[in-house]
Amino acid sequence: MAAQVSIVKCPTYDETEVLKELQRSIDLIGGIQSIVKKGDRVLLKPNLLYGKAPEKAVTTHPSIIRGILQIIKEAGGSPILGDSPGLGSVIAVAEKAGIKKVADAMGCPVIEFNRPVLPGERKGTIFKNIEIDRAVLEADVIINLPKWKTHAQMFLTLGVKNLFGCVPGPRKALWHLKAGEDRDLFARVLVDIYQLIQPSLTILDGIVGMEGNGPNSGKPIPLGLILAGRDPLCLDQIVCDLLGISRRFLLTNRVAFEQGLGRDEIVTVGERLEDVKIAHFKLPNLIRVDWYLPGFIRKALKNALSSKPVIKEEICKQCNQCATLCPPEALKRNEKGLVFDYGRCIRCFCCQEICPEGAITIRQGWALKLKSKVNA
Ligand code: SF4
Numbered sequence: 001m002a003a004q005v006s007i008v009k010c011p012t013y014d015e016t017e018v019l020k021e022l023q024r025s026i027d028l029i030g031g032i033q034s035i036v037k038k039g040d041r042v043l044l045k046p047n048l049l050y051g052k053a054p055e056k057a058v059t060t061h062p063s064i065i066r067g068i069l070q071i072i073k074e075a076g077g078s079p080i081l082g083d084s085p086g087l088g089s090v091i092a093v094a095e096k097a098g099i100k101k102v103a104d105a106m107g108c109p110v111i112e113f114n115r116p117v118l119p120g121e122r123k124g125t126i127f128k129n130i131e132i133d134r135a136v137l138e139a140d141v142i143i144n145l146p147k148w149k150t151h152a153q154m155f156l157t158l159g160v161k162n163l164f165g166c167v168p169g170p171r172k173a174l175w176h177l178k179a180g181e182d183r184d185l186f187a188r189v190l191v192d193i194y195q196l197i198q199p200s201l202t203i204l205d206g207i208v209g210m211e212g213n214g215p216n217s218g219k220p221i222p223l224g225l226i227l228a229g230r231d232p233l234c235l236d237q238i239v240c241d242l243l244g245i246s247r248r249f250l251l252t253n254r255v256a257f258e259q260g261l262g263r264d265e266i267v268t269v270g271e272r273l274e275d276v277k278i279a280h281f282k283l284p285n286l287i288r289v290d291w292y293l294p295g296f297i298r299k300a301l302k303n304a305l306s307s308k309p310v311i312k313e314e315i316c317k318q319c320n321q322c323a324t325l326c327p328p329e330a331l332k333r334n335e336k337g338l339v340f341d342y343g344r345c346i347r348c349f350c351c352q353e354i355c356p357e358g359a360i361t362i363r364q365g366w367a368l369k370l371k372s373k374v375n376a
């Protein structure tokens with residue numbers, strides 16, 4: 001049977017409107033009763049990357065959380081919400097994002113993912129030792145609640161990428177280190193995690209998304225959509241269709257297709273895809289080009305062929321959070337300020353992802369600039 005992804009319009013975060021459209025998006029793919037049974041422990045996994053106000057579009061909006069909590073409670077489920085933010089405790093991040101208040105009011109505990117366990121059943125293709133949080137294994141139902149955002153390294157962060165937050169805190173940096181500069185390899189990590197977790201429902205907050213310099217410092221952009229599906233991989237494919245880009249453009253999709261996981265046959269329900277296509281969505285700059293060059297030439301031309309993070313000194317508040325988080329310790333402070341060691345830098349862009357001031361931007365090497373101009 002073809003997978004279904006629902007698309008509904010929702011131009012506002014008004015709680016009543018969001019609840020109505022959330023309900024509709026779930027009804028269109030079979031209804032909540034087909035997912036949550038009375039007494040089920042339901043784990044919600046929103047995007048809680050960083051503690052910013054809801055209007056910054058960094059985190060899943062509290063109206064989405066309130067709406068889904070109400071729907072779960074009406075179905076008799078017992079919800080719990082968890083994540084492992086890029087920086088800071090989950091409580092602090094959820095408070096700033098307006099989610100803690102909503103969760104408290106709805107009687108939903110908010111937990112930090114800090115209890116890593118190796119799942120008994122290994123479903124990954126390459127990485128057999130990915131630890132995820134115990135709460136994920138203990139849940140009867142997992143509901144994935146990503147935000148529609150750009151992502152410097154992976155281009156977009158949607159349903160599959162959002163599950164990376166189920167890996168407890170410092171272990172996330174370890175996986176960045178293991179994948180190194182190889183984006184394909186990191187995409188394989190993400191697809192392996194997706195296979196381990198397999199959420200029962202994914203709802204994408206695309207009411208206001210983020211374009212450009214995501215996932216933390218991009219520009220909020222009204223998209224007016226909620227998408228829902230049982231399989232986040234299928235949902236991610238439909239987002240590519242909506243943006244008018246090849247499904248294989250998204251690395252996690254490409255890797256999944258190579259592993260025979262993607263489904264070409266996906267039926268959209270609700271709005272017609274042709275009627276809600278998104279024009280002029282600004283994706284992040286291309287960050288790498290190889291031109292199939294031999295490894296030693298690629299190494300020698302690393303800075304020309306790839307993008308690199310740079311600091312806007314005039315904005316930087318010297319908080320040092322980027323240096324603390326950098327997986328290979330490629331960012332050091334000296335008497336002149338913060339300095340990148342681009343030889344060590346694996347281009348994971350975690351520093352850009354977590355900078356609270358948006359002081360880290362991505363600069364393309366000359367060969368990349370050339371390619372971008374040719375493609376323009
Ligand atoms: S995280 Fe941002 S503001 Fe803080 S030191 Fe790094 S660049 Fe500067």
Ligand code: SF4
Pocket residue numbers: 309325326327328329330331340344345346347348349350351352
């Ligand atoms: S400097 Fe930034 S992009 Fe480079 S490895 Fe460190 S965190 Fe990743």
